[in-house]
Amino acid sequence: MTKSELVAAMAERAGIRKKDSEAALNAFIEVVTEALKKGDKVEIRGFGTFLMKERAPRVARNPKTGEKVEVPAKLVPAFKPGKDLKEATEKELKKKKRK
Structure with missing residues (x-):
C-alpha cells in the first residue's frame, strides 16, 4: 500500500476529505519522527511501538572488490508490533494458508 492509497483508505474509513486525511497522516509521521530523534519511543497500545534500536557493529564485504569493511554500530528506527x-x-495468515 502506498501513502496515497493509505490516505484514501483513511479518508473513506473516517468519512473525511482526502486532504484532511493526508494532513493527519503527515502530522502523525512528523510527531513520531521528532519523538524518535529525541530518543523517545511512541507506544500505541494494541498496535505497536516505534523506537530506536542499536544495530551492532559488523564486518561486511564490498561487493565490487570483495574487500572487508567494518560497519560501525548505529541507531536505527524500528517498529515492534503490539499484541x-x-x-x-x-x-488472517492462518485463514489464507488453509485455502
Whole structure:
C-alpha cells in the first residue's frame, strides 16, 4: 500500500476529505519522527511501538572488490508490533494458508 492509497483508505474509513486525511497522516509521521530523534519511543497500545534500536557493529564485504569493511554500530528506527496487531494478522495468515 502506498501513502496515497493509505490516505484514501483513511479518508473513506473516517468519512473525511482526502486532504484532511493526508494532513493527519503527515502530522502523525512528523510527531513520531521528532519523538524518535529525541530518543523517545511512541507506544500505541494494541498496535505497536516505534523506537530506536542499536544495530551492532559488523564486518561486511564490498561487493565490487570483495574487500572487508567494518560497519560501525548505529541507531536505527524500528517498529515492534503490539499484541492485538500480531493476533489479527496471524489469524488472517492462518485463514489464507488453509485455502
